[in-house]
Amino acid sequence: MNASPVRPSPDALLKAAKREARGRLKIILGAAPGVGKTYEMLREGADLLRQGKDVVIGIVETHGRADTQALTAPFEALPRKLIEHGGHKLSEFDIDGMLERRPQIALVDEFAHTNAPGSRHPKRWQDVEELRDAGIDVVTTLNIQHLESLNDVVAGFTRVRVRETLPDALLDDADIEVVDLPPDELIERLKDGKVYIPEEATRALSHFFSKANLSALRELALRRAAQTVDQQMLDHVRLVGEPGNWAAGERIVVAIGDQPGGEFLVRAAKRLADSMHAPWTALTVETPRSAHLSAAAQERIAAALKLAGSLGATLTTVSAPTVIDGLRGHVAEARATAVVIGKSRRGWWFELRHGSIVDQLVRGNEGIAIHVMPLPVHSEKEAGGATLLNTRGVIAGLAMIAATTALGVLVNPYLGINAIDLLYLIPVVATGTLYGMRASLIASLTGALAYNFFFLPPIHTFTITNPENVVTFAILAGVGLVAAQLAGRLRREANVGARTSIENAALAAFGQRLAAISDEKGTASVTCAEIASVLDVRTVLLLHKDGRPTAVGGAPDTPQLGPIDMTAAEWAFDRNEPAGRDTATLTASDWQFHPLATSLGVLAVLGISHDERGDPLPAGKSVLFATLLGQAALAHERLKLEGEAREMAVLKQRDDLRATLVSSLGHDLKTPLTSVLAAADVVANENPASAAVATLKAETQRLARLFDDLVEMTRIESGALAIRPEPIDLTDAVASAVHGLAAALARHPVKLDVPVSLPLVIADPRMLHHMLINLLDNAAKFSPQNAQITLSARREPQRLILSVIDEGLGLPGGSAGDLFQKFARGQGSDGAGGTGLGLAIVKGFADAMGLVVRALDRDDGPGSRFEIEWPEAMIRSLKAEVEP
């Protein structure tokens, strides 16, 4: 954190200074005509009038509504200016009149209005700006669709385009008030004829006032108002120099490509998302080219997606003809506000053919922040099927050329050679369509040569005499190429489209099935079955049980895993990385194990294997697999959270029950104890000298204390302690404890060393009393007769310590901490009894109140020292003046 004070930015100060001098602008913003903007403006003006402000109506369109007209009564209204235009007389707002009148506040209706030709400014908002420049405050009205930036959006769904627009920047320093009316009410008002609509626009507007449109407009208005407030707050924050975060509505998309460095992009996006408190999505686009990506490239995509998933991103795959189409489509659909994308330094040839995605993105997406991260040079040589010649295709192409040539020879006498060159198009296009570009190129070349050799004079030579024939040759080659390219793309697009739609359906179904299951076994079997069928592999799912991975499900059945397999599975669990077959670790295993990573850690491991393939993961399926794994991991996370919640509920219930039981038991047992004690007193009265009666009384008292301890312990454990802290004088507390335990302390001299000058401490008085009683009782129990017990309190820097010191046996080495465990007991001097509950209660109460307790061996002689420590925050220094 920067320690120097944050200074207001000069820009913001300048902006504010400008704003102070100018008239202020208040915009009454509405979603549609008829919501009551003019009415609201007049009401607002009336308020200002009442405050003694000088308010003048510049122009108000009442559209003949009586209630609105009535509202204008209290105001002084500026006469309108009449302007002649094309034989019509138009009345307009009189800017000069207003500047001359110079009121404090002017009411100017319909901010977006276009002035009649011949007015000073073409637009009314320019009039308003002039008024403000002259220091006049203006209240005006505006419908949301008149905003320039929203004009297209509104036209898009309402099919009504308004020509009167105004710049968005006008809203930036305006106070905005939204007049909000639910769509149903507005439609009702429309039906009642309360909304003014120009005669000629009735038909167009009937569509405009549909509920769906009004809802959308209303949302736009509210959102725009919120956005302006947001921006103004940011300005304000910059002005006063307070750091803060007021971002709203940000959405980030990170585009994951096949290039190396995807994980770097994911991390950058995560940082951005964190700083903006925004949700983020990791996007991959499946294009026809994706089918030819190398295994390494697929791996890279899957790894980046996995990382994104574990960092909290939503994972999305879209299929589109090109990366840029997919990216644009998603950005628009998800209303993303920022895109994170990598740019590698590829060759100019690659960019020329595929286009620079970054450049296209920048061109096509105004208003979206694009974060471009430089990536390392993409040097890896791709080894894909497309680069190899398809031998079968070449042979088939050549065979077709041969057949065509034979056919040509047969028909040549009847048609002439000019028709035969067209015949060659058939094998060329067929090869291109069926076997791809390279095969078709060879076919077209061979075809051209064959045509030349067999049909072009001089026949049976490759010589070309007629220049016309050169053209024929070239055309044949060109058509072949284009046809092949088109056919090839068509085929690949069909493949990709078909596959991703099947896969998407599978994914959706998988997600739904998982959501419906709420037990481990079911989740395991669904996960295994789904992944087995989608990837054509055998699967096994392992969970951690009793500290080691255990197979809980598999498809087609739960397999027996060997020791190597188990080690690999454990590795995947512990390291959160794949292990086993065709990974970096423990490749001797028949299985490849993948961790199901979640925010709670690795909750399960999925193993896949295939009898024939070296890498059980089929080529081209790693992205799909990563998505499936992600879903399975989410399901396990949900399962675990649900389980924990259930367990907590059960435990809580059990604890509550126990607390109630013990509490009522303690209460019930007190009743007979009361009788026993009273009866003992009766006997003592009759036999004053009886030692037995004294014992009876003492033991009954102790029994009562034990019950209290039992009840308190149960309360501590069930969290049912009600703490009522208050300032306490330790001299008070110590005196009551010593007094309360007078009988038990009879055999020991008690030394009190609690200075009168001590500050008060914060504690629950009843709990502190109980703690002191238990500590004193403990000291008495473990001290020889006549051994002194000292109660001492001292103030230290940042803390206050109260000690109970005895001259007993001290603590056997190492038992200091254990002493406070429930049922732990030191060895008593005379086998003195105790349940061991006493010290556990001391500890429990101290924890509950935020105090520290310690048991120490005395360093100045035999015996032990128990300390209660108050931290500074729980010490109240004495008020100097307590007698107000």
Place this chain on the structure above:
Amino acid sequence: MTSPAILIVDDESAIRRLVRGALDRSGYACAEAGSAGEALAMAGRPGCQLVLLDLGLPDRDGIDLIPLIKAMDRAVLVLTARDASAEKVAALDLGADDYVTKPFDTDELLARVRVAMRHRTGTTTDGKLRAGPVEIDTGAHRVARNGAAVHLTPKEFSLLLELVRHAGKVLTHRHLLQTVWGEAHLGDIEYLRVTMRGLRQKIESDPGRPTLLINEPGIGYRFGA
């Protein structure tokens, strides 16, 4: 015929019988009630001065009876479980005169009963209050301990006076704050703690082991008579 002065209310007949035995021996005439309904009926009889009230009654919460019995101008001594300090404070704030924690020592119970009864019969007012070694001249605002004059601040004097007036009876923090500092300071328990500490230094012979100004943790203070 004199009707019994003390009414013992408890749903346990064994306890009623034992308490009654102890009180009888000390010369108090007693009556017994086993339920709230019975208790209300019997407390209203003439001659009844003190009600020993167990709060755990079968037909009604004993707490509810306190204001009703106080309205009949009877003293109330509450019998309650040890761990319920909030319940004790509530009972005292509702007007109960004192409490005894179960299981109780018979001597302690008798001491409390004596205090409550004495209070009922009233102290003589010659303008001076005496409690143990302490003598307060209310008119002259003077305090003496064992005959020697003690100088107190005004708040210390008010606090001591309130405690001695109800000697032997526990007074809640709230009651003391309200009487000595006023309604505005009900939450300022520090005032009470600090003033009490000063008072103890001046009144007690061994302030570390007080015998006169007794702290009742979480409830209040009592002047040990």
